[in-house]
Amino acid sequence: MKLQPIDISKTASAASIVFEALRKAIIEGELIEGTPLRQDEIARLFNTSRIPVREAISRLEEKGLVTSQRFKGAVVAGLNLDELREIFEYRALVETEVIRRAVPNMDQATLDEAKAYFHGLNTTSDPLAWGDLNRGFHERLYRAAGLPYHEEAIGKAMDRVDRYLRAALVRSGNVAKSNAEHLAIWEACAQGDADLAADLTREHINLSCEGLLLNMTRRG
Amino acid sequence: MKLQPIDISKTASAASIVFEALRKAIIEGELIEGTPLRQDEIARLFNTSRIPVREAISRLEEKGLVTSQRFKGAVVAGLNLDELREIFEYRALVETEVIRRAVPNMDQATLDEAKAYFHGLNTTSDPLAWGDLNRGFHERLYRAAGLPYHEEAIGKAMDRVDRYLRAALVRSGNVAKSNAEHLAIWEACAQGDADLAADLTREHINLSCEGLLLNMTRRG
């Protein structure tokens, strides 16, 4: 009998459930920037007390997804244009290096699973699903680098810009263009051309940043 | 009457006081890896209840400084050699780029204040003070880049390796060598040579990593 070892010890604490739910709602854009997080409202929603909610909120604050003021409560954090730009620059820096290191380590399973994400990206029309698949595609490739701290840092940066990315791509049909870039990145990986994959990734990030900024400035 | 505007709203919550104290104790190496963090004990130390302590601990976990298991409590997190190496690679990547971007923006105040940190580094013999000054020196230079997210990311990475760095440098007298590297970096900044400053910073980080790993493997 084979067992998949899962750390059962940290499952299902109320605080972590609330944390994950709020994080998901924020990065998916369901809770928009500035929305106040009322502790007892959230507690009622999850049939729990305010204690786990407070823990969840302080963890979200540590992640930079909410900002809170003493005695005033927490609100969903937002990013101005400069901050957005900077995080994309950061992503371009780190992700470029990570994919460069990942390419030499890529096996067939990595390429196959990434390809599956890519196919999902081409067939789905749901913006939420598209966002998850987009993230899964890149993360699957990065994993081959075997650099967990880098991956964690990338994930944290993605968490901050994810909702803007999803919102910007669904309209202003850059989806097809973005998917074409994904294919080019995948092919570079499959051919083992690390430098090309890195250049394409940098360009992919820069382009999505430009599209995002354009989209945001057009609408004030 | 001139007032220094400080955001009084988020000062002195019990949770943040406990958080900062624990963070300081961990990155200074006072609480060594594996030490369990007993909520009751900490609460007694700070004359408070366990509630703020729990918030502080979950924030520390989000920062990666402690790991906790449900119903078993939290312990100070540690790093193995691979993780240490990776975080230094990460630092080399990000800090190199940040200092490159910082050099063109450096004004006299930046150079003067960094110089003051440098002088402190040369005169102090206290390992704790040395660690703070070292960090202050680099952070002061980085600040000129105007890249707050990058700085935050660097700080998070530093938090994880700080205690190892301090412990390794105090004996095995690489302090003088490290300070010589600091001087070289400072001079490159003063001359406005961004690429040189970047190269020296990368080398500085690589060297401290090598010294650290040597020090750790020698002692098991």
Added chain:
DNA sequence: CGTGCGGAAATTGGATCCCGTCTCTGGGAG
């Protein structure tokens, strides 16, 4: 003598309650 089991103590997770602060509103003064 080692092993396993059972219960008590220790410790964490969560609920409820209280207190300090903020905010909003309504009424009175200018």
Added chain:
DNA sequence: CTCCCAGAGACGGGATCCAATTTCCGCACG
């Protein structure tokens, strides 16, 4: 009519209490 202020309700921070789980220790049994 506007502005200001007092007071009440809303809300967050923290304390205390209860429940659930783990850990430790002693004792019986093989």
